[in-house]
Amino acid sequence: MRKRFSRLRDGLAKTRRAITEGIRGALGRGAGLDGAALDSIEETLIAADLGVETALHLIDALRERFGASGAATEVEVREFLALEIEKALRAAEKEGAQGEPGAPLVVMVAGVNGVGKTTTIGKLSRLHADKGRSVILAAADTFRAAANEQLSIWADRSDAQFVAGQPGGDAAAVAYDALDAAIARSADVLIVDTAGRLHTQKNLMQELVKVKRVLGKRLESAPDELLLVIDANTGQNALSQARVFDEALGLTGLVLTKLDGTARGGIVVAIARELAIPVQFVGTGEAIDDLEPFDSAAFARGLLGVDEAPPEIA
Ligand SMILES: Nc1nc2c(ncn2[C@@H]2O[C@H](COP(=O)(O)OP(=O)(O)OP(=O)(O)O)[C@@H](O)[C@H]2O)c(=O)[nH]1
Numbered sequence: 001m002r003k004r005f006s007r008l009r010d011g012l013a014k015t016r017r018a019i020t021e022g023i024r025g026a027l028g029r030g031a032g033l034d035g036a037a038l039d040s041i042e043e044t045l046i047a048a049d050l051g052v053e054t055a056l057h058l059i060d061a062l063r064e065r066f067g068a069s070g071a072a073t074e075v076e077v078r079e080f081l082a083l084e085i086e087k088a089l090r091a092a093e094k095e096g097a098q099g100e101p102g103a104p105l106v107v108m109v110a111g112v113n114g115v116g117k118t119t120t121i122g123k124l125s126r127l128h129a130d131k132g133r134s135v136i137l138a139a140a141d142t143f144r145a146a147a148n149e150q151l152s153i154w155a156d157r158s159d160a161q162f163v164a165g166q167p168g169g170d171a172a173a174v175a176y177d178a179l180d181a182a183i184a185r186s187a188d189v190l191i192v193d194t195a196g197r198l199h200t201q202k203n204l205m206q207e208l209v210k211v212k213r214v215l216g217k218r219l220e221s222a223p224d225e226l227l228l229v230i231d232a233n234t235g236q237n238a239l240s241q242a243r244v245f246d247e248a249l250g251l252t253g254l255v256l257t258k259l260d261g262t263a264r265g266g267i268v269v270a271i272a273r274e275l276a277i278p279v280q281f282v283g284t285g286e287a288i289d290d291l292e293p294f295d296s297a298a299f300a301r302g303l304l305g306v307d308e309a310p311p312e313i314a
């Protein structure tokens with residue numbers, strides 16, 4: 001537990017540094033939370049990719065809370081913002097799907113090229129396997145030649161079974177066959193990998209819609225989860241990606257990858273608040289255990305540097 005907590009904290013380090021330094025700078029002029037300080041905090045929040053709308057909302061809340069006297073310490077401002085952000089994240093929270101009793105939980109994973117879909121699937125597979133569930137991974141990315149091999153390596157690493165796709169073949173057929181196999185073998189979880197790039201974005205969407213539809217033909221409840229993977233470095237464009245995929249597919253959740261090394265982790269808050277799609281997992285590295293279930297409170301506190309964890313005992 002301790003380890004997971006610090007991994008999220010480490011992942012948020014750059015974003016946290018930018019935000020806390022911004023708040024310190026805004027208050028450092030000694031005039032409290034006056035108009036200039038609020039403007040400066042607003043800029044800081046926007047720079048960390050919380051989004052203009054969310055930043056304005058937070059500034060309004062700050063003004064309301066501390067406006068009368070303008071007196072506020074840096075810690076008070078950080079704690080207040082952490083609570084407000086936690087509230088916004090909680091509003092988008094949703095219970096994860098359980099799947100139909102007696103049928104596999106079917107998770108379809110989508111996202112644009114290179115965001116970390118296949119890697120996330122490997123990590124997710126490991127999380128399920130660690131809970132004693134049998135997992136099948138399906139390579140419905142028939143577009144990229146190396147996609148099969150990459151996913152089969154993750155299947156090995158996470159003790160999952162693997163259903164291969166035909167390069168250049170029909171992605172929906174792979175998904176259908178894999179679900180068929182998952183049902184026949186009484187697997188607990190089926191995770192379907194999909195392509196990130198086709199000739200055009202429109203082709204990609206059509207293919208994904210077809211994969212989804214075909215899964216539903218084999219098992220009415222499928223897919224139980226439709227996860228969009230987003231690279232945390234994408235910034236505000238992540239919002240439009242989420243909108244486009246949500247309109248076409250109906251997303252049940254997001255996975256935010258590459259949180260390690262970005263100073264733009266605030267995008268999580270913007271998406272949760274503006275699109276009301278819950279973040280389900282965050283990726284904090286390239287290794288198999290660098291994925292963790294999203295925790296609104298831990299994320300908000302990590303972002304604002306509240307409740308600093310005690311130093312690791314050597
Ligand atoms: N630092 C870091 N790297 C990650 C993370 N998740 C994925 N990556 C890396 O991102 C790169 C692309 O990952 P893939 O999983 O192949 O991405 P994809 O979305 O499946 O790519 P396509 O199938 O080509 O669309 C790889 O080098 C991964 O190791 C993460 O959370 N942190």
Ligand SMILES: [Mg+2]
Pocket residue numbers: 117118119141147193194196
């Ligand atoms: Mg891939």
